[in-house]
Amino acid sequence: MPTARKTSAAPPAQKKTATKSPGKKAAAAFPGEPADRLRDYYRQMQLIRRFEERSAEMYQRAKIGGYCHLNLGEEATVVGLMDAMTSRDYLFTTYREHGYAIARGIEPSRVMAELFGRTTGVSKGWGGSMHLFDVDARLLGGYGIVGGQIPPATGAALAIAYRGPGGPETEAVACQVGDATTNIGAWHESLNLAAIWKLPIVYVVINNRLGMGTPVEKAAGEPDLYKRGCAYRIPGVRVDGNDVVACREAMTEALRLAREERQPSILEATSWRLRGHSVVDPAKYRTKEEARRLHDLDPVAAYRKQLLDSGVADAAELAAIDSDVEARVNAAVEFADNSPHPSPDQLFAHAYATPVANAPAELPGEPLISEIRRDRSVAV
Amino acid sequence: MAIITYRQALHDTLRSELLRDPDVFLLGEEIGVFEGSYKITAGLLTEFGPERVRDTPIAEEGFVGAAIGAAMLGLRPVVEIMTINFSILAMDQIVNHAAKIHTMFGGQSKVPMVIRTPGGGGQQLAATHSQNLEVWYAHVPGLKVVVPATPADAKGLLAASIRDDDPVMFIEHLALYNTKGEVPDGDYVTEIGKAAVMKEGSDITIVSYSRMAAVALDVAKRLEEDEGISAEVVDLRSLRPLDRETILASVRKTNKAVVLEEDWLSYGVGAEIAATIQEGAFDYLDAPVRRVAAAEIPLPYSKPLELAALPDATALVKVIHETLDATRFHG
Numbered sequence: 001m002p003t004a005r006k007t008s009a010a011p012p013a014q015k016k017t018a019t020k021s022p023g024k025k026a027a028a029a030f031p032g033e034p035a036d037r038l039r040d041y042y043r044q045m046q047l048i049r050r051f052e053e054r055s056a057e058m059y060q061r062a063k064i065g066g067y068c069h070l071n072l073g074e075e076a077t078v079v080g081l082m083d084a085m086t087s088r089d090y091l092f093t094t095y096r097e098h099g100y101a102i103a104r105g106i107e108p109s110r111v112m113a114e115l116f117g118r119t120t121g122v123s124k125g126w127g128g129s130m131h132l133f134d135v136d137a138r139l140l141g142g143y144g145i146v147g148g149q150i151p152p153a154t155g156a157a158l159a160i161a162y163r164g165p166g167g168p169e170t171e172a173v174a175c176q177v178g179d180a181t182t183n184i185g186a187w188h189e190s191l192n193l194a195a196i197w198k199l200p201i202v203y204v205v206i207n208n209r210l211g212m213g214t215p216v217e218k219a220a221g222e223p224d225l226y227k228r229g230c231a232y233r234i235p236g237v238r239v240d241g242n243d244v245v246a247c248r249e250a251m252t253e254a255l256r257l258a259r260e261e262r263q264p265s266i267l268e269a270t271s272w273r274l275r276g277h278s279v280v281d282p283a284k285y286r287t288k289e290e291a292r293r294l295h296d297l298d299p300v301a302a303y304r305k306q307l308l309d310s311g312v313a314d315a316a317e318l319a320a321i322d323s324d325v326e327a328r329v330n331a332a333v334e335f336a337d338n339s340p341h342p343s344p345d346q347l348f349a350h351a352y353a354t355p356v357a358n359a360p361a362e363l364p365g366e367p368l369i370s371e372i373r374r375d376r377s378v379a380v
Numbered sequence: 381m382a383i384i385t386y387r388q389a390l391h392d393t394l395r396s397e398l399l400r401d402p403d404v405f406l407l408g409e410e411i412g413v414f415e416g417s418y419k420i421t422a423g424l425l426t427e428f429g430p431e432r433v434r435d436t437p438i439a440e441e442g443f444v445g446a447a448i449g450a451a452m453l454g455l456r457p458v459v460e461i462m463t464i465n466f467s468i469l470a471m472d473q474i475v476n477h478a479a480k481i482h483t484m485f486g487g488q489s490k491v492p493m494v495i496r497t498p499g500g501g502g503q504q505l506a507a508t509h510s511q512n513l514e515v516w517y518a519h520v521p522g523l524k525v526v527v528p529a530t531p532a533d534a535k536g537l538l539a540a541s542i543r544d545d546d547p548v549m550f551i552e553h554l555a556l557y558n559t560k561g562e563v564p565d566g567d568y569v570t571e572i573g574k575a576a577v578m579k580e581g582s583d584i585t586i587v588s589y590s591r592m593a594a595v596a597l598d599v600a601k602r603l604e605e606d607e608g609i610s611a612e613v614v615d616l617r618s619l620r621p622l623d624r625e626t627i628l629a630s631v632r633k634t635n636k637a638v639v640l641e642e643d644w645l646s647y648g649v650g651a652e653i654a655a656t657i658q659e660g661a662f663d664y665l666d667a668p669v670r671r672v673a674a675a676e677i678p679l680p681y682s683k684p685l686e687l688a689a690l691p692d693a694t695a696l697v698k699v700i701h702e703t704l705d706a707t708r709f710h711g
Contacts, residue, residue, distance in 0.1 A: 092449075124486030133485035140452060141485060145476050151445020152477060158446050159453035162405065162431060186472070189442030196437070350487035353545035356524065357573035358621040369624055369660035 029310035033245060038312045041083070041244050042303060043321045045075035048099040049300045050329045051108055055098060055115060055129075058333065059279045064115045067144075068129045071099035073274035076299035077206060078103050080247025081269070084255060085174060090138045092153035093176040095130035097142035100176070104137045108328060109335035118339035125342045126350065147184040150175055150203075154190040157199035161262065172200040172258040174251075180211035180219055182228050194264035195232040201264045202254040203229070206241065208273040213285040226268035236266030242299040272297045381564055387557040389531040390420045390496075393538040394458065396567075398428050401456060404542060407434040407443055408460030408496075417462050418498065418557055444470035444495065448478050448547075451493040456542060464499035464513050464551060471516075478547035479522030490545040494538075498552040500591055500642060501690055507678035510686075512643035514590075517549045518619035518652075524548045524572055525619040529593035531561040533617055536570025544572060553591040575623035577630065581612035583709065584700060585630040587653050588640040589616040592691065596640045599693050603700065611700065619649060627653060628660040635666040636703050640696050645673035667706040670699045 030038055052070040059068045071078055074096075082103035085091065093100050101111050106122060114121025115129050122134045130144035140156065143149035153175035160171045181187055182205060194201050205225045209216055217223045226236030235257075239250040250267055257263040274294055276283035283291075307313045313321075348361040360368060367373050384392070397404050410417055412425035412435040425433040436443040440461060447457035461467045467474065474495065481491050501510030518525045524546055528534045534552070541548040578597050581604070588596040593615040600611035612630050616622065631637045637657055639650035650671035657669050675689040 090453075122486075123484070123488070126486045127484050131484050133488055135488040140449075140489065141481070143477075145472060148445075148472060148477055151442050151473055152449035152452060152481075154442070155446030155449025155451075155457075156453050157449070159450040159455050162450070162455060186441050186445065189437075189439035190445070192437060192439065193442050193446055350483045351521065352524075353482050353487070353490040353492070356544070356618075356621055357571055358618075358623045358625070359573065360521075360621060367659070369628060369656070371628065371660055 025310045026312045029306060030245060030312065035312045038307060039317065039321065041079050042307055042313070042318065043325065044079045044103055045244070045300050045303060046322060046325045047108065047328065048075045048078060048102055050325050051102060051112070051332065052098060054329050054333055055112070056279050058112075058115065063337065064129065065117065066128050066130070067095065068115070068279040069096040069277065070275060070279065071096060073272045073294070073297070073299065074206060074208065074241065075099065076244040076303060077241035077247050077269045077271050080244040081174070081176075081204060081251045084248045084251035087138065088171045089255065090140050090153075090156050090171065090173045091176070092140050092149040092156065092173065093142050094146075094149065094178055094181075095142055095144045096178070097132055098129070101132045101134065101137075101139055101142075104134070104139050106134050106137050106139065108332040110134075112332040112336040113339045116336040116339065117341065118336060119342050120335070120339040147177060147181040147186045150177060150181070150186045150190040154194050154199060154201060157194065157201035157258075157264075158197060160200050161197065166200060166260055166262045168256075168260055170200065170259050172202065172255050174202050174204055174255070176204040176206065178211075179205060179207040179209065179216050179225055180214070181205075182225050183219055187228075188231075191229055191232045191234055191264070195229075195234050198262040199264050200258040200262055202251065202258055203264065203266045204251070205266060205268045206271055207268050208271045210273060210277075212277040212281070226266050229264075229266045234264050234266060236268060238268040238270060241269035241271035242297065242302060244299075244303065274298060381562050383560055384531055384563050385557065386528075386531045386534045386552075386559050386561070387418065387420060389534040389563050390538060390552070391422060391424075393535045394421065395424060395427070397458075397539060397542045398424065398432060403454060404456045404458065405432040405434060406458045406460065407436050407447060409436055409438055409462050411435060411460050416460065418554070420496075421460070440466050440469035441473055445473040445477065447493045447495075448473060448481070448491055451491045451547075452481065452489050456492050458494045458496060458542060461495060461497040463509060463554075464497045465509055465511050467495065467497055467513070474517070474523070474547070474549070475520055479520050482546065483522055491547045492545045494541045494548045494550050496538075496550045496552060498554045498557075500553040500555055501674070501679045501686065502555050504681055504683060504686060506681040510679040512641075512674065514549070514551050514619055515643055515647070515649050518622075518649070520620075522547070523620060525551065526572055526617060527551045527590040527619055528617065529556070529588075529590050529615050531559065532563045532568075533570055533576070535563050536568050537572065537617065539567070539569045540572050543569065548572070551590065555591050556594065559594065570617070573618050573621040573623060575617055575626040576615045577626065578613040578615045579611070581610040581634065583610045583634055584636040584638065584703060585612045585614060585627070585634045586638050586640055586696070586700070587614045587616065587627055589619065589649065590642065592640045592642050595693055596696065599696050599700070603697070609700070609704070616649075622652065622656070624656045624660060627656060631657050631661045632664045635664050636707060637665075637669045638696065638699050638703055639669065639671045639673075640691060641671065641673045642691060643674060644676050645671055646676060648673055667703045670703055672696050672699050
């Protein structure tokens with residue numbers, strides 16, 4: 001692990017610059033928010049939006065294999081949450097995590113390269129879409145098993161607590177899960193551990209109302225998911241996941257609780273998955289009316305309108321951002337496509353962290369036994 | 381060199397590793413105030429405090445997973461799972477996470493953790509508390525699985541496991557805790573992945589591990605004294621990685637092999653050993669490789685039934701004789 005880097009709350013790729021003073025309308029719509037920051041949120045949301053749309057396209061063109069889950073519809077949630085985290089905080093997340101990686105400051109090209117399975121990918125082509133990892137960005141994994149990240153995230157918080165008392169400059173852990181994950185045993189066991197050990201962790205529940213196709217109300221005995229820590233005296237709040245500033249504020253407070261008071265908490269962000277569970281899911285379980293309504297709940301379009309209406313940005317400024325984003329996503333695709341595939345001779349490169357005697361490293365069809373390697377006739 | 385029990389060797393090694401490295405800490409059910417179900421951690425809470433000897437609630441998936449996360453941040457957790465039977469509750473964390481994280485994330489994160497847990501039958505604990513599930517873990521690349529048979533290896537392999545940067549399943553045996561043996565003094569580390577020849581011999585090879593290796597050694601000594609049969613005993617010590625070369629070197633010398641294992645026969649450790657031998661020493665074999673394993677039934681409570689189900693010295697002697705007879709061996 002790298003030592004903690006003491007920097008501002010913003011990941012490197014989204015440095016905040018001096019702001020011009022917003023107009024009165026902006027002040028009313030976004031009290032106290034610098035215009036440049038608001039525009040930067042738009043840039044990040046649009047970057048995630050276009051990255052994910054291009055990912056779907058690349059999946060359909062078979063450039064991306066396996067499963068591919070998109071953050072479409074969750075852009076405001078992702079950007080708001082990630083802006084509240086500092087570079088010293090750790091993030092454990094799910095298999096729907098491309099946007100989190102980008103908002104954490106990882107170059108989109110390295111994320112796209114991972115989706116393409118190339119050596120330049122964040123996980124060197126070993127993980128794919130569901131398993132993004134970047135030790136420097138302290139993104140400690142996308143996890144493909146639903147809820148598999150919860151106990152390790154809780155243990156990361158235990159390691160922080162093991163090393164010293166809390167305070168405003170200390171590290172904290174964000175453990176992001178989906179709504180359906182609050183029904184698994186690992187969730188409840190981990191919440192209990194975090195409560196009795198007073199761990200610096202925020203359990204972030206992205207409630208997009210659907211498991212794959214099962215509604216929250218049919219899966220959870222307590223469908224108000226922010227209340228699901230009650231049995232462990234873990235407080236929770238619910239925030240509108242389409243409100244980027246509200247997400248940031250709620251996450252900032254949850255992280256403060258974790259850092260300074262060593263109080264674990266639940267932050268539920270309500271959100272809408274604009275498309276199916278994964279790229280290949282046509283979402284037939286949704287009615288036409290629901291699909292139409294989702295269109296109106298598109299957080300990127302809504303935020304764009306808010307910026308224009310409040311005068312924070314004009315159409316030309318947003319068009320310039322769109323154009324920059326487009327270039328960046330195009331460059332990411334190009335970078336991924338031009339990057340090398342891992343070589344088969346690297347198959348055992350990351351087998352064990354500590355090499356030990358007799359660790360097997362044979363390809364299918366190769367003899368395990370050195371005698372046969374010396375003289376293949378021994379085997380016949 | 382002192383003669384101490386397997387239990388004492390484990391206890392002393394945990395203590396010395398806690399003293400050696402402040403990143404080492406212990407966690408598990410009832411290891412602190414209660415001093416461990418099998419008293420391996422006796423006295424350690426008093427000496428090292430509740431941060432480093434951490435009692436957990438009954439939540440195997442939760443605390444094994446928590447150890448993974450702590451290890452990812454550079455600590456060296458040593459988890460005690462009360463028995464191997466309960467490790468099944470943590471299977472997702474062990475197999476899908478501990479075993480995968482280093483490889484799946486391109487080598488960016490190590491998971492330097494140890495899961496200590498006793499397995500084995502023979503204590504009249506009945507079906508759910510008497511299992512030998514080591515082969516489940518030995519099947520999984522990314523894990524290391526060690527199975528010490530002697531107090532010396534309990535010490536040397538535990539020290540090696542704690543200092544290793546990969547997840548290690550350290551599988552003890554309930555019936556070995558009170559066994560005694562010579563243990564080297566001071567800092568003593570045994571290399572993981574190397575089998576040991578416990579006793580040299582020229583007539584037949586017995587391959588075994590954990591408690592059954594101790595049984596095999598007794599049988600070999602007795603056969604030598606009583607019948608002049610020279611049996612070589614290979615103690616695997618590590619199931620993953622598996623030291624195939626040591627097994628084969630022995631079989632190429634003795635030309636006969638029997639595997640003694642406490643797990644169930646089908647798909648068990650012995651199957652892997654027999655396959656290894658036919659692949660690497662086919663031309664050297666004078667008889668088929670035989671396996672002496674547990675009867676394929678959930679282990680019963682009733683003592684006569686339990687004894688009937690478990691492999692033992694009598695069964696091993698019988699199979700050794702059958703193997704030798706098949707080669708018209710005359711000691």
